[in-house]
Amino acid sequence: MTHDDILRDARDAFERASAHEAEIREEARDDLRFARLGEQWPEKVRRDRELDGRPCLTINRLPAFIRQVVNDARLNKPAIACHPVDDGADPQTAEIFNGLIRHIEQSSDAEVAYDTALDFAVTCGFGYFRINTRYARDDSFEQDIVIERVADPFSVYGDPDSTAADSSDWNTAFVVDSLPRAAFEARWKGAEAVDWSGSGHEGAAGAWGDGERVTVAEFWRREAVRRKIVALSDGQVIELSAYEAQKGLFDALGVSIVGAPREVASHRVVQHVVTGAEVLETVEWAGRFIPIVPVFGEELRIDGRRRLRSLVRDAKDPQRMFNYWRTTTTELVALAPKAPFIGRKGAFETDAEKWATANVQTHAYLEYDGPEPPMRQPFAGVPAGALQEALNASDDMKAIMGLHDASLGARSNETSGRAIMARQREGDVSTFHYIDNLSRAIRHAGRILIDLIPKVYAAPRVVRVLGPSGEAKLAAVNQPVAVREADAAGQVREVQRIYDLGVGKYDLTVRAGPSFTSRREEAATQMIQLIQAYPAAAPVIGDLLARNLDWPGADEIAQRLSSLLPAQVRGEAPELGEARAAIEKLSQALAGANQKLEAMAKDQALETRKLEIAAFEAETQRMRVLGPGGPAR
Structure with a gap:
């Protein structure tokens, strides 16, 4: 396919995508400006009020509702768990997949990508995040997988023919970006700086207004292809290309192809970086999915077209009413005339200047004429009707979004803890579809990672993997490695294993729950309650409780408590338990012998001391008998 053909296909696909999303994007921009930028007054109304010198207040309550949903998801992080599916998959290799995915998420700040997408x-x-590859080091050809955030969701155009909720059926996609002209010329030397443009998207000049930027687009396309697979002598079924790439390893293991290759249906993904004039780059993507993942809000299909709605879409009118009635209240109170003084004619002739300024200045005294003092008219009071309408608008916002005072941390009519938690749970349930959509998107991201990992990490190498609690270790993949394992009889022996990431089929699940730190604290609390209810469990689970406590020396305490448990409870091999028991018995015998030696030494020292005392007493008696002058006569 020539560059002209690619550009023609890209323009046609972009026109269809932008036309399909035009109404969605217009409504989304209005939601974003309304909720986050506070542009909540019609421009004509604002201008007229400002010209008349009247107040035009914006008391934006929507960000608090948005943060409630987003931060609830931050407290309950979705986690990807990989599981073996067929007999070619290995549970221990699945743990390598899990640890590698955790490492990818941590090293590339995937939490930022997830949170940004959910916030939008x-x-x-709608919001997006994407999966990419980059070189592990500047002096290496090894690549790592990264999860990147999409800071501008309006830069992504999806497949208009897609029906899946997680973009797994996308066949086309665009990512439009604007670069400084100097950066463009440095990256693509000699390329013509012509903006990529199309209906529904503003070019560089329209977006920035200085003409010093160039708009480029990533055109992603997925096509159906046929791939060849082969059956191996050890029962595995892999792609022919994967076998050829690792033929040396299979030959060393004595594994060969059995039978003839077979063609199967698959997909090929290609990325083209284009401008309005030419194709700048063409990259063959290793995976079979377009690596751009959407996080949708509320999804509807009407007349065959997808409609996406935000949390604040139906709450904009109550927010406008709230602004209007609060502004009206402020205006009525601030601009209401001062209550005047009323008196008979001539009552204000004395101190006339003070009486004229009595409503705006404070005077120590005021003199009046006549027998009766002037009287001030009572204040009309705060406009109760306008305040009530503002309260009604506030309640309407809460009812529309399903988030009431208890969910926002404010005092409500509920008084008992159970009632407050029940109302909070109602708020969580009413907005749970946003968190579930994030879990759905992360599930598809995990599917992309499982498809991509065997191809990016195809060569023998050592990778860093993370455990559920964040502990890091190194694992050798796609190469023989010696490990110590216990067989069915409990004997520990060294065996050769290969954690081959390209062999077997793996599936995944996504579970949303508290982070490991909070789960560990919750586990410690539950264990303490169990020990209080059943004290006999303390010797058995004491080491687990200490390991979940967050204080200095907790691991050492756990290790000491664990050493007191029987070998069967610790999960040790019987031989190791017997050896540990023999060592403990010898240690006890040695301690007893040392005590006996110490006792014998003490007894010998006592006898020596007795002899010394006896000799001293004999010498004393002899000298007493002799006296000062010698023996008695």
Whole structure:
């Protein structure tokens, strides 16, 4: 396919995508500006009020509702768990997959990508994050997988023919970006700086207004292809290309192809970086999915077209009413005339200047004429009707979004803890579909990672993997490695294993729950309650309780408590338990012998001391008998 053909296909696909999303994007921009930028007054109304010198207040309550949903998801992080599916998959290799995915998420700040996408989904109806590859080091050809955030969701255009909720069926996609002209010329030397443009998207000049930027687009396309697979002598079924790439390893293991290759249906993904004039780059993507993942808000299909709605879409009118009635209240109170003084004619002739300024200045005294003092008219009071309408608008916002005072941390009518938690749970349930959509997107991201990992980490190498609690270790993949394992009889022996990431089929699940730190604290609390209810469990689970406590020396305490448990409870091999028991018995015998030696030494020292005392007493008696002058006569 020539560059002209690619550009023609890209323009046609972009026109269809932008036309399909035009209404969605217009509504999403209005939601974003309304909820986050506070542009909540119609421009004509604002201008007229400002010209008349009247107040135009914006008391934006929507960000608090948005943060409630987004931060609830931050407290309950979705986690990807990989599981073996067929007999070619290995549970221990699945743990390598899990640890590698955790490492990818940590090293690339995937939490930022997830949170940003969900924030946009709640605010304007959709957000995105993407999966990419980059070189592990500047002096290496090894690549790592990264998860990147999409800071501008309006830069992504999905497949208009997609029906899946997680973009797994996307066949086209665009990512439009604007670069400084100097950066463009440095990266693509000699390329013509012509903006990529199309209906529904503003070019560099329209977006920035200085003409010093160039707009480029990533055109992603997925096509159906046929791939060849082969059956191996050890029962595995892999792609022919994967076998050829690792033929040396299979030959060393004595594994060969059995039978003839077979063709199967698959997909090929290609990325083209284009401008309005030419194709700058063409990259063959290793995976079979377009690596851009949407996080949708509330999804509807009407007349065959997808509609995406945000949390604040239906709450904009109550927010406008709230602004209007609070502004009206402020205006009525601030601009109400001062209550005047009323008196008979001539009562204000004395101190006339003070009486004229009595409503705006404070005077120590005021003199009046006549027998009766002037009287001030009573204040009309705060406009109760306008305040009530503002309260009604506030309640309407809460009812529409399903988040009431208890969910926002404010005092409500509920008094008992159970009632407050029940109302909070109602708020969580009413907005749970946003968090569930994030879990759905992360599930597809995990599917992309499982498909991509065997191809990016195909060569023998050592990778860093993370455990559930964040502990890091190194694992050798796609190469023989010696490990110590216990067989069915409990004997520990050294065996050769290969954690081959390209062999077997793996599936995944996503579970949303508290982070490991909070789960560990919750586990410690539950264990303490169990020990209080059943004290006999303390010797058995004492080491587990200490390991979940967060204080200095907790691991050492756990190790000491664990050493007191029987070998069967610790999960040790019987031989190791017997050896440990023999060592403990010898240690006890040695301690007893040392005590006996110490006792014997003490007894010998006592006898020596007795002899010394006896000799001293004999010498004393002899000298007493002799006296000062010698023996008695």
